Amino acid sequence: MNKPLDASKLSAQESAAARWQREFGATAASDKPTRNRSGIDVKPLYTPQDWSGDYAAELGYPGQPPYTRGIYASMHRGRTWSQRQLIGLGTPPDYNARLLDMIAQGTTAVSLIPCNSVFRGYDMDEVHAELLGTCGVVANTVDHMELCLAGVDLERTSCAMNDPSPFTLLAFVLATAKRRGIDWRAISGTSNQSDYLSHFVANHMFFRIALAGARRILTDHVEFCNRHLPSWNPMSVVGQHMQQAGATPAEAMAFTLSSAIQYAEDCRARGMEPDAFLPRFTFFFDISVSLFEEIAKFRAGRRLWARITRERFGARDPRSWRFKFHGQTSGVDLTRQQPLNNIARVTVQAMAGIFGGLQSLHTDAYDEALSCPTEFGARIAVNTQNILREEAHLTDVIDPLGGSYYIESLTDEMERKILDIMAQVEAAGGMYAAVEQGLVQKMIGASARGFQERIESGEQTVVGVNAYQVEEGKGERQALPTPDPAKMQAHIAAFKAYKSMRSQDAVRQAQDRLASAAGDSKQNIFERVVEAAEAGCTHGEICATLRRELGFGQPLVVV
Amino acid sequence: MNRQPPKVLVTKIGLDGHDRGSRVVASFLRDAGMEVVYTPPWQDIPAVVKLAMEEDVDVIGVSSLATDHLIVPKLMQALGAAGLNDIAVIVGGIVPDADEAMLLEAGVARVFHPGSALEEIAAEIGRLTDARRAVNV
Numbered sequence: 001m002n003k004p005l006d007a008s009k010l011s012a013q014e015s016a017a018a019r020w021q022r023e024f025g026a027t028a029a030s031d032k033p034t035r036n037r038s039g040i041d042v043k044p045l046y047t048p049q050d051w052s053g054d055y056a057a058e059l060g061y062p063g064q065p066p067y068t069r070g071i072y073a074s075m076h077r078g079r080t081w082s083q084r085q086l087i088g089l090g091t092p093p094d095y096n097a098r099l100l101d102m103i104a105q106g107t108t109a110v111s112l113i114p115c116n117s118v119f120r121g122y123d124m125d126e127v128h129a130e131l132l133g134t135c136g137v138v139a140n141t142v143d144h145m146e147l148c149l150a151g152v153d154l155e156r157t158s159c160a161m162n163d164p165s166p167f168t169l170l171a172f173v174l175a176t177a178k179r180r181g182i183d184w185r186a187i188s189g190t191s192n193q194s195d196y197l198s199h200f201v202a203n204h205m206f207f208r209i210a211l212a213g214a215r216r217i218l219t220d221h222v223e224f225c226n227r228h229l230p231s232w233n234p235m236s237v238v239g240q241h242m243q244q245a246g247a248t249p250a251e252a253m254a255f256t257l258s259s260a261i262q263y264a265e266d267c268r269a270r271g272m273e274p275d276a277f278l279p280r281f282t283f284f285f286d287i288s289v290s291l292f293e294e295i296a297k298f299r300a301g302r303r304l305w306a307r308i309t310r311e312r313f314g315a316r317d318p319r320s321w322r323f324k325f326h327g328q329t330s331g332v333d334l335t336r337q338q339p340l341n342n343i344a345r346v347t348v349q350a351m352a353g354i355f356g357g358l359q360s361l362h363t364d365a366y367d368e369a370l371s372c373p374t375e376f377g378a379r380i381a382v383n384t385q386n387i388l389r390e391e392a393h394l395t396d397v398i399d400p401l402g403g404s405y406y407i408e409s410l411t412d413e414m415e416r417k418i419l420d421i422m423a424q425v426e427a428a429g430g431m432y433a434a435v436e437q438g439l440v441q442k443m444i445g446a447s448a449r450g451f452q453e454r455i456e457s458g459e460q461t462v463v464g465v466n467a468y469q470v471e472e473g474k475g476e477r478q479a480l481p482t483p484d485p486a487k488m489q490a491h492i493a494a495f496k497a498y499k500s501m502r503s504q505d506a507v508r509q510a511q512d513r514l515a516s517a518a519g520d521s522k523q524n525i526f527e528r529v530v531e532a533a534e535a536g537c538t539h540g541e542i543c544a545t546l547r548r549e550l551g552f553g554q555p556l557v558v559v
Numbered sequence: 560m561n562r563q564p565p566k567v568l569v570t571k572i573g574l575d576g577h578d579r580g581s582r583v584v585a586s587f588l589r590d591a592g593m594e595v596v597y598t599p600p601w602q603d604i605p606a607v608v609k610l611a612m613e614e615d616v617d618v619i620g621v622s623s624l625a626t627d628h629l630i631v632p633k634l635m636q637a638l639g640a641a642g643l644n645d646i647a648v649i650v651g652g653i654v655p656d657a658d659e660a661m662l663l664e665a666g667v668a669r670v671f672h673p674g675s676a677l678e679e680i681a682a683e684i685g686r687l688t689d690a691r692r693a694v695n696v
Contacts, residue, residue, distance in 0.1 A: 116574035116625060120601065128633070131574055134626035203576045203600060245579045332579075336653075336673045369673050370655055445582055452583050456676055465674040 017047070036293045037451065038250035040413050046405035053408065058303070062398050066306040068299050068411065069399040070357045071322040076395035082360035083385050084160060084326065085378065088113030088136035090483035091491045092147035095137040100151055105382075109360065111160040111192065112148065114139055114169060121208035121547065123540030124492055132492075133483035140495060140539045145172035146179065154182050159189035164196050165209055165217040167526060168542050170232075171533035178534065188231035190282055192326075194218060195238040197259050197435050200553070201444065202241035208543050211436065213518070213550025219266050221526040226276055235263060235281045236326075242440075243286035244332050246448020249297045250414055254421035255440055256283060257304055258431040264313055265430070274313040278320035287353040288330045289345050292410060295401060298325070298356030300415040327353035328362040334369040337464035337472065342366035347384055354394050355401055361385060495538075502536040510535035511545050518549035565593045565688035568616040570607055571600035572634060573627030580652055581622035587677040593684065604630070608637045611646055617688040618668075620680075623652040632665035639666075645695060647687040651675065 024031075024044060033041045043050075053059070060066060063073030072078065085107070087098055099110055113136040117127040123140045124132055132138050139148055149159075154177055163169035170191055177187055193199070196214035209217065225234035239247075239256035247255060260281060267277045283301075287294050305323040309315040329349035334342040343366045350363050363384050365377030373381070388394050401407045421443075428434040435441070454460040461467045510532040517523035525546070532542050569585040571578060578600050589595045596614050598607075611619055619638075621631055628650055638646060650662055651671040659670045669683055 119576075120574050127574060128630050130629045131626060134629070135575070203578045244577075246583075369653065445586070448579055448583050449586055452587075452677065456678070462674070 020045070036249075037288065037290050038248045038293060038297075038414065038417055040250075040293075040410070040417060042410070046409055048405060050405050051408040051412070053412065058412075059402060059408070065310070065318070065321055066303040067322060068303045069402050071302065071324065071359075075357060075398040076354065076389075077398055080389055080395050081354070081358055082109040082158070083107060083382060084109040084111050084360040085362055085382060086111045086113050086162065086328075087378075088115070088162075090133040090137060091487050092137060092139055092144045094133070094483065094487070095139075095148050096150050099148070103152065103157070108156075109158040109160070110152065111162065111362075112137065112139070112169065113162050118163070118169075118539055121540065121543030123538050124495055126540055129488065129492065132488055138488070138491060139169065139172070141498060141536070142172045142175040142179075142533050143498060145169065145176050149173070149176060154180070155186040157188075159187075160192040161189065162192045164191075164194055164199055165214040165221070166529045166542060166546055167191055167194070167217070167221050168529060168533060168539045170221075171526075171530045171542075172539075174229075174530055175534045184228050185230055187229055190233040190236050190326075191221065191225075192236045193238050193241075193284065194221070194234060194236050195259055195263070195284075197262070197431055198238040198241040198256075201255070201435055201440050202245040208553060209546055210551035210553045211432070213546065214553065215266065215432065216521070216550075217525050217546070218263065219270050220524045222263075222267055222277055222280075223270060223272065224524055224526045224530075225280070226272065233280045233282045235260075235277070236284050237263065237281065238284045240284050240286040240328055242444055243288070244330065245444050246451065247444045248447050248451075249288060249290065249293050250417040251421055251443060251447060252286065253297050253301045253414070254418040255425065255431065256285070257301065257308065257418065258422050258425040258434070260305070261308060261312065262431040264309075268313070274309070274315045275317040275320050278309055278313065278315050279317060279322075281324075283323060283325035285325055285327050285353075285358075286330045286332075287327045287349045287356070289333045289348050289352075291348055291352045292407065293414070294349075294352035295355045296407060296410040296414040297418075298327075298353070298358070299407070299411045300418055301325075302357065303411075304415060304418065324359050326360040326362070327356070327358040329353070329364045331364050331368050334364060334366070335462060335464050336369040338470065339366055339370055341463055342369065343380060343384065346381065347388070350384055350388055351394065354388060355399075357399065499538065506535040507537050507541070510537050511541060514542065514545050515549050518546055565618060565684050566596070566614065566616045567593055567618045567620055567684055568596045568598070568607070568611055568614065569620045569622070570598040570602050570610075571622050571627065572602050572604055572607060573623070573630055574601065575623070575625035575627050576600040577624040578622065580624065581620075584620065584622070584651065584677065584680060588681055588684065591681045593681070604634050604637050607634060608641050608643065611638070611643060612641060616646060617691050618684050619646055619648045620684070621648065621650045623650060623654065625653070628652065628654050628658060628662060631662055631667060635666045645691050647691060649680075649683065649687070651680070 035041050059068045062070035062075050115133050115136040115138045124138050139145055161169040196218055222234045225232045237256050237260045239252040242255050243252035302323040306321045309321045329346045333345050346363050353361055363381040365373030365381045367373055367377040425431055425434045428439050455462055455466055458466055514528040514532050517525045517528040529542055567588060569581050571581055585595050585597045631650055647668040649669045650667055654670050662670055668687055671680055
């Protein structure tokens, strides 16, 4: 790329550089170094002097290692990203109605967010009723999953289940498929957020099972999926939770890659071949409004993963080297003040993800800083993607920012920063140990506090919060999407009836077999979870049995 | 005047575990010289009441991101039943406007929305503490 310049050209360029330096100094006298969220000082100008890398070794062509420019040869020009909006609200019929509506509008990839009671491992009759279904669908049994997925062609629709260990929602999907006579090999989708370490670190829902137990069930589930579900992605390594909890973009990428290494090591220790499980590893990231930094984060992460899989794990199958990721625009960047401004923020975030080369995208609704999104807000979020793709032509050229002096230099700097943080994790004994000791939580807590202070000191502008504020009226906003209390009461009553009507012997036996698997490392716990789901056990019963055997997950609080 | 610093319990009740807000606020209040009792998320209401009583806190700060504010009225009732009406309760996080009115009605002293300044939260806790101690002298 960089041909040596002859002497006269070089000196002409030097004097041009000196002149620019002088003029810049004269017009931007008070220019201060600009530091990005990851702590990298950004210069006012990047030139050929800032990137002298080897094109073939460090960038290469899309679809070729090290994949800096994208994991597929045709990238978004060939097939654009999937629009995978997270949905989940109310009862299973409520969810199903919303889902069928989205499918009618062209969605081919669906996603299920369960209610927080499900995340915590409880059934609907164990929690405060007013909280049910406010943030996700209340699904506790295989019957509920059947209702959720009624009318959905499971052989043609990729389903993401947002549900970590012990993966009961996936078990309910498999039981539903069996009832419908569908071959499990045709089921495609992702155990979204199966990364228990990220849950533990960000404390979102670390509740169900203690760390060691969650670790074993995850590996059991990867093993089961490798054997029975060739089109399913059991591993979704998540940077999103940690960045939302306050990690900088570089930290989030570093911790996520360190977690992926941990999970791959655990699978290898179980005797699985890297090329058998790595092609089914996927990643899930937060995309902040810091546009160029995010683009560089994704490009650096992609290059690093290609190197890690080949050098550390000896993977030979190119599918193992590809860093497939889903991106979600950052809710933390959204403001309650002047909420329509969030549409602009989400647009920039989505552009960062698209230029970063993502495979699927969720755009947040502008009203997420006010409540769970309304249907109105959700429609704008989907149309933001449609506009970027079809009106703005962001997909015409692959990796359009590749070769920018700034982007390439920043990609290298982000890579160095990420490697530094990964080295700290490795020195602590790997991601599992680093999380167990609280090292990762401590770093994220400090970053969260530091960022808040930058906002309060005015160093970081947030429009409507610390700059450009206006007086705003109250109570003018859209009505909240709250579940219908009568429907929820009927749902609870039907659930109680279900529990009393099923074969209690079958349920007890399944629970006993589950407990015995938990105590015997030669058995596969997830296989027993699937059996328990088929036998009619509820989500809460499965979680309670495993919690009893493997211990409750107490969060490690580091303030 | 030999004034003891405010003592504040920072907690989360209900089902959600997003604790970035509660952690940032707790660490700020601690550095501002307050005595902070911090709990992990998912506390039961009776446990919060018991802790508030045993620790004799001036203020309880409840953080809510995902609709857990809906059970704060239950916390207010439980505090009242335990004779702890003098402890001020503030709520921080994502609270829709209509629900803010409901919370204030239930006796919550103040709701802090996203974008609130840490200094502002600390100042309010200082005021609420002064008010409580003025009554309880």
